[in-house]
Amino acid sequence: MTGTAPAGQPAPTREPAPPAQGNTWVALSAAPLPVDEIARWAKEPPSGAVVLFCGCVRDHSPGRTGVVALEYEAYDGPALRRMEEVADAARRRWPAVGRLAIVHRVGLLQVSDDAVAVAVASPHRDDAFEAARYCIDTVKATVPLWKRERWTGDADSPGGEDWGTCAHDLEAVEP
């Protein structure tokens, strides 16, 4: 149940590192997300505001309590390209944005592990907040990623494992 890496598609980086150059850091990570490093990387002298969003594994989901683990899989290459499209679309909408990171975890996660991190830096906080919100909303709508949940039972209900509820159709990134 690991991500499938079709011929010519990069597999998820095990330990994502900041890009050697450029203002955009997009990655899939099979290792725990380097959230501290992402937040630090985002900050540059002209930036007065950095917004970091972390989506992390909750101990519950709609209709399920006692969630203990999640497994994420991605259609790796296309997922990375969609994440890059999201970053580009955010820059078109908020041109003042400086550094921008979108990093999504794949593989097996425990409760409180970070599943996705978005960081946006900009001179002013309006842009950073709005662009970060746009990025996470659009990543969730457009990136081919699936999540399988595992939960424990109790006296009233058995434990189990199944795909996430509330699934929705993949959308395209609006230009």
Place this chain on the structure above:
Amino acid sequence: MTGTAPAGQPAPTREPAPPAQGNTWVALSAAPLPVDEIARWAKEPPSGAVVLFCGCVRDHSPGRTGVVALEYEAYDGPALRRMEEVADAARRRWPAVGRLAIVHRVGLLQVSDDAVAVAVASPHRDDAFEAARYCIDTVKATVPLWKRERWTGDADSPGGEDWGTCAHDLEAVEP
């Protein structure tokens, strides 16, 4: 030009640490903000979303280029109380919010140093984004804090040091 600690008012913590109990971490810090620790502290099992905002020192400000340092001073005790009022007001508006941190730096800061960090965790990201935005906006409007800027000169203009521009009247925290 350090913060004035009137009798009975706590001075800023040199190295702020997470509260021993409770879901709210409010502090003034004379040391660099422990941003990584703040983001980690905010996360709990029921939280699916953490939004961290960092306001940091830019290399420019309205009408000033080459800013190299800032010095913040607070009316310590009342500033802390106002920050606590902001946290309480955020919880009234977004009751699902879990952990919430508001930590502001005082003293001398260099470019890219964090001046203020806000972290908000909640089960869903709507609340975390909105409450974080509310907290930073309301902190800036209501907390008695002043900033002095130091900038270098160039061929056309001399360097200097003065209070921040764009000053505004202190407001009360709306209930």
Place this chain on the structure above:
Amino acid sequence: MPRVLLFGPARDVAGGASRTDLAGATVKDVLADGSARYGPVFADLCHHAQVWVNGEPADEATAVGDADEVALLPPVSGG
């Protein structure tokens, strides 16, 4: 035969395989071959899933050959 990638719930209706080979010169044919092999649950999933060819959204009429990668993408629950 095009390589077919099955993601998320799509694997459940194909015996757990994450990739398979199905015959067909168009996306429609490929899906029909999958339905013949894996049964009505597979056919039903196809109605709700998107099909991408070589990493880009495609439709039923898209022509596919041996060098192509067809991916079956059910609704996502990521993030």
Place this chain on the structure above:
Amino acid sequence: MPRVLLFGPARDVAGGASRTDLAGATVKDVLADGSARYGPVFADLCHHAQVWVNGEPADEATAVGDADEVALLPPVSGG
């Protein structure tokens, strides 16, 4: 005499001191004493500053005594 705390630009108009003692039984009297001592720049700043007594917003009529802390808070530029 109440203790008077001067913040931010308020210090600049009082010779750089961050605290001073000024005489007066009300906020208004205290500010008048400051204007007499530090001159019209101080008086002018008072028109734009807030005055808090013991850490809470006050107004000109607020009575103050020896045990009280009067703070002069010019417009803020924090954050």
